[in-house]
Amino acid sequence: MEELRKLEQLHTTLTFMQSHNFVPSSTLDSNRFIANLILLLLQPCGELNLDMKLRLLSEYLPKFWTLNIYIADYQEVNDPSGKKDCLPLQINHEEVAMVGLEAMERANSTLEDFCRSYFMFHGVDIDSPLMIFKYFPVLAFTESYIYQLDGLNEKILSIPTEGDTSLAKEFEKMNYQCCSETFANMLEKDPFRPLLNVLELRGLLTDRIREEFRSGEEYWALERKLCRALTHKMEISIKDVMRAIHLKSFDYRVLNLLLYQLRGQEVNDLHMEFLSVSEFLDDVLENNFNILRMFVKIYGPSTAPAMLAKYITDAEERYGNLLKTLDPQLSSKYQRRCEEATKEGGTVSGHPLGTWSIPPVIVNEDLYRSNCLNTE
Numbered sequence: 171m172e173e174l175r176k177l178e179q180l181h182t183t184l185t186f187m188q189s190h191n192f193v194p195s196s197t198l199d200s201n202r203f204i205a206n207l208i209l210l211l212l213q214p215c216g217e218l219n220l221d222m223k224l225r226l227l228s229e230y231l232p233k234f235w236t237l238n239i240y241i242a243d244y245q246e247v248n249d250p251s252g253k254k255d256c257l258p259l260q261i262n263h264e265e266v267a268m269v270g271l272e273a274m275e276r277a278n279s280t281l282e283d284f285c286r287s288y289f290m291f292h293g294v295d296i297d298s299p300l301m302i303f304k305y306f307p308v309l310a311f312t313e314s315y316i317y318q319l320d321g322l323n324e325k326i327l328s329i330p331t332e333g334d335t336s337l338a339k340e341f342e343k344m345n346y347q348c349c350s351e352t353f354a355n356m357l358e359k360d361p362f363r364p365l366l367n368v369l370e371l372r373g374l375l376t377d378r379i380r381e382e383f384r385s386g387e388e389y390w391a392l393e394r395k396l397c398r399a400l401t402h403k404m405e406i407s408i409k410d411v412m413r414a415i416h417l418k419s420f421d422y423r424v425l426n427l428l429l430y431q432l433r434g435q436e437v438n439d440l441h442m443e444f445l446s447v448s449e450f451l452d453d454v455l456e457n458n459f460n461i462l463r464m465f466v467k468i469y470g471p472s473t474a475p476a477m478l479a480k481y482i483t484d485a486e487e488r489y490g491n492l493l494k495t496l497d498p499q500l501s502s503k504y505q506r507r508c509e510e511a512t513k514e515g516g517t518v519s520g521h522p523l524g525t526w527s528i529p530p531v532i533v534n535e536d537l538y539r540s541n542c543l544n545t546e
Contacts, residue, residue: 183208267364269311273318281306281313283511284425290503291441292429305432308374309425315365316386316421323390327397361387374431382424389417400467411464412481419449444492448508451485454478 183205211223218226285306289296296302362383369375392414399406426445430437454461465474493501 179209180205267311267315267368269314269318273321274310274314276321277310277313277317280317280421281310284309284313284422287504287507287511288422288426288429288445290500290507291426291438291445292433292435294429294433305429308369308372308428308432312365312369312428313421313425315362316424319361319386320390323393327394369428374428376427376431378437379424379427379431382420382427385417385420386424389414389420392417396464400463406464406467408468411461411468415453415461416450418453419446422449440492440495444489444496447485447489447492451482451489454482454485 180202184201187201187205187208211220215223285302286296289302294301294305366375366380366383369379392410396406396410396414398404423442423446426442427437462474462478465478468474469477493505496504
């Protein structure tokens with residue numbers, strides 16, 4: 171009886187629309203949709219009258235276009251049959267690759283550096299907007315997604331664990347009780363799956379790209395492990411530290427491999443190896459991941475600078491040897507770019523080789539923090 175009543179209401183509404191020349195489309199499905207919308211507007215909803223409901227629709231209608239983008243991604247990934255007319259409104263956000271504006275803003279400097287430093291290895295003219303924007307959407311979306319997950323990882327690192335290292339518990343301390351389990355799963359259980367689904371759908375996913383994403387997961391896990399060990403004054407291993415540094419720039423390697431796919435080209439392993447060594451040097455010289463702090467913990471304040479200098483010197487030797495194997499024009503172009511990046515960064519460390527310096531060692535971190543707080 172309830173279904174019959176609904177059909178009668180729908181028929182009455184359609185008749186009303188026709189009698190007032192309010193038939194938006196010649197298709198039955200469109201007219202039924204509008205008729206159902208009218209019936210929804212007529213349903214009682216607290217203190218909202220019809221005018222208030224119409225104003226709400228007018229205000230939120232533009233936002234439905236954004237929702238439509240999310241639904242389209244969800245349908246492509248979860249409905250390969252192409253039957254998209256009965257999608258439930260309850261969207262599983264774990265399955266849909268989405269990025270926020272803040273993540274896009276944070277990714278911007280990395281994307282700029284990637285375009286200026288890596289496009290030359292693909293023969294792409296950085297001064298050609300047409301060429302840049304041809305590949306930029308996929309590269310920007312991928313890097314922004316990575317930064318979004320990295321932001322969650324950073325928030326975890328900023329929270330005292332107090333002996334409980336489970337991600338879900340840490341998120342609860344951040345007042346994410348309702349989402350803690352979901353976010354923990356994102357970081358611990360295949361966090362890149364939604365992004366991988368999108369890339370696979372577009373024919374861009376390869377085994378090497380999958381491997382680099384696994385490197386990203388391993389890096390975040392090592393970063394949490396090492397930072398907690400430092401906080402709780404526990405032992406750390408040089409193996410873990412060096413592994414983390416080698417993994418850190420996985421996003422550059424993902425972008426580089428994606429660019430090969432986007433251009434339909436075979437991966438140049440020589441270029442990949444050279445850029446990997448260059449990434450390692452940049453991360454060490456910029457003291458990313460607090461590598462000097464890690465070395466002080468392992469080797470002590472007197473030996474740490476010398477040991478770090480040895481690792482840098484060995485990496486520079488590899489870099490120099492690989493640089494000689496590049497095409498002379500490409501080699502010269504890349505070195506100019508490194509010099510530009512060094513000047514723009516306002517530092518004296520970095521390429522060209524041999525111009526780096528190791529900052530002073532902080533022997534007593536507790537005393538250093540106390541002094542910093544007292545001077546503020």
